[in-house]
Amino acid sequence: MSIAPFAWDVKLPARGSQRPRATLSVSSETHGTEEYRVPVAVGKRLLTIHEGDGAAPSSRAELLYLLRETSLSCGRSRVEALLGRRDYSSAELADKLRTDGYSTSAVEELVARAVSCGLVDDARFGAAFARSKVASGWGRLKIERELERRGVRPDTIVGWPEDFVTSDDERERALLLASRRRVTGKNDYEKTVRFLCGRGFSFSLSAEVAREVLKEHE
Template structure:
């Protein structure tokens, strides 16, 4: 997981709580800084200020979510992780992502289908696609038509053969190198070993 985004610091001083340093998302800090220049924004108490901060954070989180999903599709877990990494509170993030799911902005099945098709075209094997879907919070078994509508045993082997055939052979541990390469691309051990043998047999023939 990537590290958290940079944070801003809000300094709050009150009689009951003394001086406090609150860590907030940078976007929230910028919004507060802009509001501070407006004489109409003058919270009369610590509670009023913290309420305003929460509401601003909610608006900033919503804006950030719209920006993210406007660029590409996200899975539910992936979007949640991204917003949390930006520093927004979990209850705000959960509420926003839940609403996005309800209205169809976020759809794990749609995301998974598009992801799987793109990775099949990129030469990934079934196992690697399944691992990456799981890492994004999606169980492959929950994807309609997976794997039959996306990959077949024959297609899987042909894609592995196409990839392996483009590898340069050096005459040193070629079989082991081909098997490791294909396994790293998500092809099963059975397919990887079979294809490696075929590539070497062709080269020797």
């Protein structure tokens, strides 16, 4: 079976597909038949070009160049849309783009551009995240774990933790949370300690607070 000198097509995913991707199919004498899984937005734009008149690439090299430029263009629009809803850390943003189907090189370039433009700032994101979670009653340990999970090192946040939470603050918030729990008379100490540790308070503080709160119910 002979392969055409150069041909290409785009197939969009069926509606309702999980983690949908478009498929770019390319046939050439030099590389045979190739398939590229690309973000749906990229696939739609390529399909518009494919069905247009006169602007389509005439070689594999031109098509791959078009794919790269289209990916970056669609990726920039995606970044702007995401950041228009909320702030992201650089790691979170990269994960979103990878989930969409953008290539590793495109993700690296898009995230680097967002960082260089000041659209993404891990220290700014981390500080805002920490403040919101302190206000929500989270303990220091949980905040630090969640920051690291989002790719932000706590020690890169100016003033963390001294300017965000003190030992007295931690104790007061732990007491408030523990005092709201219903005492059942069955394993209350263990349940309270486990609850507070789950909210990010240290074991020693959780144990101290649990004893204090339960003593009031004796």
